[in-house]
Amino acid sequence: MDTVVQERLSTKIQKAVRKTMKYIVDEHDVRARRFLPRNDLESILNKKRLEQLFRELLSNEYASDTATAIPTGSDTGSAEGHDSSIEIDSAVDTCVKATIGTGNVSRRALLALFLYQPHTRLLSLYVEWLTSGHPRIRKPSYDDHEIPCDKSIPFTEGDLETLNIPFTNHGYIMDYQTIFTPMTIRKFTHHDFKTRDRLPFLGAKEKIKDGSSGTVYKTNIAPGHWEFKTSDGRFLPENPDTSMVVALKIFKTIEGPWGTRDAKEVETDFNIERELLDSLRKRNISHRMIMLHWGSFSVRDADGIPSYHALIFELATFSLEAFLKDEECYRIFTDKSPVLAGLVDIVEALHCLHEHLGFFHLDIKPENILVFVEPESVHSGSNHEEGRKLIWKLSDFGLAREKGSTRERTGHRLSSSYYSSQPSTLPATRPAGLYQAPEIQSSSSSQAGPGSDVWSMGCVILMVLASIIEGPEGVTDLSSKLEVFFLNAAGKQKLFYVRNDSHSW
Known part of the structure; x- marks a missing residue:
């Protein structure tokens, strides 16, 4: 035979x-x-x-x-x-x-x-x-x-x-x-998959960062398995011949510094962020410097119990945090005007988020501002890098809230009755981070609102200016000067302000 x-x-x-x-x-x-x-x-x-x-x-x-x-x-x-x-x-x-x-x-x-x-x-x-x-x-x-x-x-x-x-x-x-029979993922669509399904991701995922509600990975979607909807309602491959590189934000049960999250809590966090991003996408007003998702999916077992959930995003070149600390970027982008232009863009994006879209972010920091390096249509001179531009985008809406929202996020008991006459409306529960406003300290006494985002953006601007003037060394130097030592040998923390438990008044 x-x-x-x-x-x-x-x-x-x-x-x-x-x-x-x-x-x-x-x-x-x-x-x-x-x-x-x-x-x-x-x-x-x-x-x-x-x-x-x-x-x-x-x-x-x-x-x-x-x-x-x-x-x-x-x-x-x-x-x-x-x-x-x-x-x-x-x-x-x-x-x-x-x-x-x-x-x-x-x-x-x-x-x-x-x-x-x-x-x-x-x-x-x-x-x-x-x-x-x-x-x-x-x-x-x-x-x-x-x-x-x-x-x-x-x-x-x-x-x-x-x-x-x-x-x-x-x-x-x-x-x-x-x-x-591997699955196909459609752009701007939510999918419900089963654990037996083969998702079209090639090779090992590369971890990018751990966030407040999930972990972000770099991964590749196999050619032909990423589809977009045409004007006549058909779905066609957007990557017919090459793999599509994307970022996946995966929500899973975890144990972290602020406690554990079970499957129900994880699903709640995922649904809140996905619905928030969907709401932003459906608004008549948009801003291209606000990072929206490309799609999402949930994976469940045969009994319907979730294994994990994921949001799909465009993959950035790097975060602003990495950009500010990178010596090569500082040498390449000798002209600082694109950096200042990016800073203006991101401030305008925040203004749009507050005034036109009715949301506040509540977690603004260099790590959550993504930088895309894009080639210009015409390169100037012989230096290829001089013909490239920087696109900054505000990302990670894991803690964001809409005006009037009362829905609680697990682990971060943020509620809101936000109106223009009541700017401070969200009780905050997380220990203050470096870029967080002074009012974000305790769940019983503090309130967070749009002003908190403005404070955080001001801190980001200081870091960017330090980078423009002295490069990564300036960023490191400024960061080292922000250490606050608490009274009674209670430790230290980097902050942009002095707390009442760190100074004998």
Whole structure:
């Protein structure tokens, strides 16, 4: 029996699957996350290779079904050989068309499942399905609804029994089937996935930072698995040929310095931030320096219990914090006017957030201001970097609140009845950070509002000015001078103000 084509395609499929797991070392993660990208599936099982595969399979089938040997030189043998060639050609064409499919009915993923670790009986059954009713092939007859396709995946045990798939193959199919139907993510859409689903993220995720409500990672979406909606309502790949680099903010149950967060609390935090970002996106007024999400998804187990939630964002070049401390950036951007322009942009974005969108941020700091380095359409002079510009965006709305919001966020009991005549309305609960206003100290006595954002922005401006004047060294020097020592040897903290427990009045 000839299996050369089967083995060659099996090897290609296995290599493509392994490629998606680059740099992942945990074996459990490898088994749970590996998948075959859509582009690889279509490239490996293209029309030419499908013709070669089905010719091999059908030739083997025909040879095994021939009960009587026909003399080679006889007229009968010649006619029979000619007829068999016609039969195989016709059946190959039928199988190729049924595999590639039309509209939403395709069987490439199903065939890839049977080829991944080649199973002769499964491939034979696949050919049997597709040649059912063929006028020149004597096979059992199946109705169209009885023949599975890619949409039939994932199969249940009952499905496999109904399809008369040998019991010895059930375990293999149940274990491997979701590898071949990875999910597609649509821009500006929320998705609900199951833990069994294969998400289209390539390789290991790279951690960028831990935030107040989640951890941000850099990751790549496989080519063809990131779609956008066209004006006529269709969804098309935005990255048909290359992977899409994005930032993922993942919300998970954690133990941190301010306590633990269970699944219910995590889901509440995620829903608040997602709904807030959705609300900002739907407003008639927008500001391009306010960072909005590109989409979101939740992953739940078979019982509906959430595993984690994620927001998808455009990936920045770096945060303002990293930019201010980077010696190379200071040398490259010798002209400080783009830095000042970025500062003006971000102040205007905050004004828009307060006055036109009706939100306040409550966590403004260099870490939450993202910097994008974009090339100009025309580069000036011979220095390429001089032709690049800086785009600053206000990000991380994990603690933000809308006017009139009374919904509580877990761990940060922030409520609001914000109106222009009552600027301080949010009881704050977190210990004050370096860039947080003085009123953010205790849940019983302090109030936070838009003025708190203005204070924080003022502190950010001081750091930026220190960088413009003296570079990263100036930022480090200013930061070192902000240490406040508390009375009675109670420790120290970096603050932009002096507290009553740090000075003997």
